[in-house]
Amino acid sequence: MKERSLYSEEVPKVSDNYAAARRDQILAAAAVRFAREGFHRASMQDVIDEAGLSPGAVYRYFRSKDEIIAAIALRSMGMIEATVRESLETHRPLTEVVAELPRAFSTLDHAEESMRLAVQAWGESLRNPALAATMQSALNQVREALQQRITQGQIDGEVDPAVNPDHAARILLALVQGFLLQHTWEPTLDADDYGRAASDVLRGHLNKRHWAGEPSTIGSASTHTASSSSSSAD
Amino acid sequence: MKERSLYSEEVPKVSDNYAAARRDQILAAAAVRFAREGFHRASMQDVIDEAGLSPGAVYRYFRSKDEIIAAIALRSMGMIEATVRESLETHRPLTEVVAELPRAFSTLDHAEESMRLAVQAWGESLRNPALAATMQSALNQVREALQQRITQGQIDGEVDPAVNPDHAARILLALVQGFLLQHTWEPTLDADDYGRAASDVLRGHLNKRHWAGEPSTIGSASTHTASSSSSSAD
DNA sequence: GAACTAAAAGCGAATGCTCGTTTTCTATTC
C-alpha cells in the first residue's frame, strides 16, 4: 500500500490494483474482439463496447489503439514462452517434449483465442517496427530456452554434439509456430496427432537408416490411419 | 443521312493479354507496397501511385481492395506450393529436400517480398473468411504433395510405414512455415544453417539412440563447438 | 489507307463514411 497524506493536496488516487484491474478488463475485451475480427477490423468502439466502458475511460488507461495491440501481442508471446518453458521444465526427452507441447497449447485457457492472437501478431509485427522489436525479444527468449535445453542435452549425451543448438532451437520453434498456424486454420486438428508426428520425425522415422530396426511407433505398425503410440517407449 | 445500322456491333476490345498485363502491373505494385507497409497501412492511393495509374483504372480491373489482397495472398501461396513441388520433384531423400528447401525460398525472385506477403496473408486470413477458404485449399495442396511424397517414401522403404503421412506432412509444412516466419523477422538468418538443422532433426540427431554411431551433418560444417553461431543483432 | 464511329480505357476530383481520438462535462472518491 502506498501511504497517503491526509492533509496534503493530493487525494483521490485510485489504488494501483484498481488501475491494473481496469487495464486487464480492457485487454480482455480487446482480446475477444481482436481474436474474432482481427486487429484492424475490430474498431475501438467495438473494444469499448465489449469492455462496457466509454472512450474516455479506455483512453485513460491506454494512449492509443496501437498500444493496446502491442500489449495484446506481448501477452500472446508471453503465453507461448510460458508454455514452452513449462514443458521443458519436466526434464523429459526432447522427443517427448515435442510430443506433448501441442496438447499443452490446446488446453490452455482461451487457447483458441490466444493462438489466433499470436498468428495475427506475427503479421502485425511486419508493419509495426516498434512491435516487431518487442516481439522479437520475446521470441528470442523462447528460442534461448530451447537452445539451453539442447545444449544440456548435448552434455547429457541425448543430443548429437555436432548439432548447432541455436539452429536446432529454431527447428523446434518452427514446430510450435507451425502447430499454432495450422490449428488456427483447422481447429479440429488434433494436438496429439501433430505431437506424435513431430515426435516420430525427431526419432528419425522419415529416414531409413534410423528407423529400420527400431520399434518405431508403438502399437500397430500397419495402418496409416492412426499410429496410436504410447509415448512411454523408453 | 447516315446509315448507322452497319456500325451496330463494333467491339474495340483490348486483347486479353493486355488486360492480363494490366492486372499484373497492378498486382506487382500492390505487392511492393503491401510487403513494405502491410495490407492495411498501405492505402489504395499508395498502390495506385506505385502502379502509375489512376483510381478509375485500378478499379476497372479489381472490384475492391480486398480483391487485390486476395489475389496477392493467393499468388503468395502459389509461390510456396511451386517451390515445395519443385524441390520434391528432384526425387531426393526427404532429409535432403528439407535441407535444401530454405535456400530455394531464399533465392526466389523477390524472395523477401514474397515471404513477407505470405506471413501477412496468414494473419489476414483469420479476419477474412473468404480468403481463409482460398488459402486453405492452396495450403492443402502443399500438404498433399508432401503427403504423397511421404507415402511414396514408405513404399520405397525410406519412411517408417508406421508413420501417418498426413500428420507427418504437417510437420514438414511446419518447417517451411517456421522458416518463412523466422526469416521475415531476421532476414540475415542463413537458409543453409536452418536447412542443415532441419536435416539433422530429421536424422534423429536430437535423440540419442539414433544419432549415436552416425556421421552427423551432411556438409562439413561445425564440429561440436556448439556455441559459435551468432544469434547476433537485435 | 484515311475518315469515321462507338465502345473501352483511363483520369482525378468529389463523396460519404468510418474510425481513432479529443474535449467537455458530470459523478465519484477520499
Next chain:
DNA sequence: GAATAGAAAACGAGCATTCGCTTTTAGTTC
C-alpha cells in the same frame, strides 16, 4: 473540497470507392 475517473458527444483526418468526363483503341466504310 479538490481532483480524478468516467460518460458522451463531437471532430477531423484518411480512407475506399464512385462518377462524369476525356482520351485512346479497334473495327468499319468508302
